[in-house]
Amino acid sequence: MPGKPGPRPGRRAAGRGTFPCAFAVDWTAITRQAIRAWRDLQEATELGACAVAALLVDSLTEDTIVERSWKGTGFDYWLAPKGSDETLFQNRARLEVSGILKGNEKDVMKRLAEKMAQADATHASLMKIVVIVEFGSPSSHLEQR
Amino acid sequence: MKRASELHDKAMARIDHALIERARGKSILYQRNLREAFQLEREAALLVARTDLEPSRSVLLRSAAALAIDSGEIEEARKLAARGLQGNPPPEIADELRATLGRAEAELAKFKELYPTVRQFFLNSDDLQHDANRLAQIAFRNAYRELRPASLPAVLEVADRVARKERRARRDRAGMRVASRHPPDPDVSAAQSRRDVDLPEPLHQALADFPDQVRRCFLMRMERLSFRQVARSLRVSVDSAKSLWDEAVLRFSNLAVPGFQDLAAIDEGGEIKSDTTRKPMVGAGHQRG
Numbered sequence: 001m002p003g004k005p006g007p008r009p010g011r012r013a014a015g016r017g018t019f020p021c022a023f024a025v026d027w028t029a030i031t032r033q034a035i036r037a038w039r040d041l042q043e044a045t046e047l048g049a050c051a052v053a054a055l056l057v058d059s060l061t062e063d064t065i066v067e068r069s070w071k072g073t074g075f076d077y078w079l080a081p082k083g084s085d086e087t088l089f090q091n092r093a094r095l096e097v098s099g100i101l102k103g104n105e106k107d108v109m110k111r112l113a114e115k116m117a118q119a120d121a122t123h124a125s126l127m128k129i130v131v132i133v134e135f136g137s138p139s140s141h142l143e144q145r
Numbered sequence: 146m147k148r149a150s151e152l153h154d155k156a157m158a159r160i161d162h163a164l165i166e167r168a169r170g171k172s173i174l175y176q177r178n179l180r181e182a183f184q185l186e187r188e189a190a191l192l193v194a195r196t197d198l199e200p201s202r203s204v205l206l207r208s209a210a211a212l213a214i215d216s217g218e219i220e221e222a223r224k225l226a227a228r229g230l231q232g233n234p235p236p237e238i239a240d241e242l243r244a245t246l247g248r249a250e251a252e253l254a255k256f257k258e259l260y261p262t263v264r265q266f267f268l269n270s271d272d273l274q275h276d277a278n279r280l281a282q283i284a285f286r287n288a289y290r291e292l293r294p295a296s297l298p299a300v301l302e303v304a305d306r307v308a309r310k311e312r313r314a315r316r317d318r319a320g321m322r323v324a325s326r327h328p329p330d331p332d333v334s335a336a337q338s339r340r341d342v343d344l345p346e347p348l349h350q351a352l353a354d355f356p357d358q359v360r361r362c363f364l365m366r367m368e369r370l371s372f373r374q375v376a377r378s379l380r381v382s383v384d385s386a387k388s389l390w391d392e393a394v395l396r397f398s399n400l401a402v403p404g405f406q407d408l409a410a411i412d413e414g415g416e417i418k419s420d421t422t423r424k425p426m427v428g429a430g431h432q433r434g
Contacts, residue, residue, distance in 0.1 A: 069208040070212055071211050072215060078204075087150045088193070089205075090198060094237075125236060125237075126235050
């Protein structure tokens with residue numbers, strides 16, 4: 001952020017969960033226009049988490065985002081094996097993403113437990129990948145179910 | 146499925162546009178894009194709704210129902226969510242459909258509670274009472290899009306805006322009808338103006354020799370169109386319309402056409418004053434500003 005100290009590009013991040021890993025978080029220069037456009041930090045956190053989750057899923061799993069649907073508060077992302085030729089939502093897995101602006105490992109695990117509990121409570125039949133992204137450390141947790 | 150997939154892709158692209166417009170603070174464009182997304186997603190969902198292709202069927206119906214709520218189409222949201230539940234949706238999508246259905250039903254209950262008051266608002270207007278039902282529904286839909294949850298004072302505030310917009314639209318439509326009676330063809334225009342515009346015959350004769358735009362401007366003003374309506378009809382600026390009017394008045398004055406002074410007297414008596422922007426000042430010119 002121009003004029004303010006903050007995380008620098010290239011910061012190492014821990015990736016936990018089904019596919020433990022470490023990765024570098026990098027980004028292009030942030031302009032004042034970008035800062036003005038993303039003043040809503042909740043929205044910025046959610047969409048930033050979606051972007052990180054999309055990259056993680058693509059790098060760590062056989063799947064990639066192939067479809068979207070609308071759920072009122074935002075998009076619902078759907079995954080399929082790379083190269084899949086199914087249409088719409090047939091044989092897709094669902095991507096559940098949650099972002100935390102600044103937290104610790106405990107916050108990440110609590111958010112993950114909430115997401116996984118939701119999934120279990122409904123006796124879910126759809127395949128699902130849950131990704132929690134925390135921007136303070138930064139760190140992430142990807143769980144495949 | 147291919148057609149449904151294409152429609153769905155277009156709907157999602159429309160949402161992208163809507164979100165960009167929202168980030169720019171353009172709420173009208175945001176809502177327009179969202180409504181278009183809803184129409185496309187609804188069409189896609191209804192194509193797949195006839196099949197038993199799960200989860201595509203229920204996901205599309207849930208997505209269309211969510212867009213219906215965002216677009217203020219609450220009754221449509223209820224129908225789409227209910228239809229989604231009629232199939233065999235995966236449990237988590239069924240939960241989301243039930244949540245959407247519950248939300249739509251709660252909004253419809255609120256609509257039923259507030260509707261009589263909002264309808265009465267329009268029934269109290271002499272000029273809008275015949276359209277009270279339609280306008281009350283528009284007010285609710287707009288209020289829901291703009292502010293959720295919508296309280297009665299908020300809906301009445303929106304209803305007031307709807308009433309003003311409806312009156313403006315009616316004035317414009319009336320203006321276009323009058324303008325269509327004064328086409329550019331001088332022969333047709335002259336014949337029609339003799340029939341429709343009550344002027345002394347010497348004025349009609351003199352008008353036949355006026356430049357087309359000047360003649361049409363004068364006749365439209367005689368039919369009580371505002372300068373803004375005349376300008377829109379002639380595809381000129383409001384200032385140009387005022388200049389055309391000035392020219393017509395000047396020509397009549399120079400020609401000393403019999404009957405023109407009587408027309409001025411009529412005007413001074415307040416006969417020609419429908420204009421919302423200014424009153425025509427026949428024979429005396431008018432002040433700009």
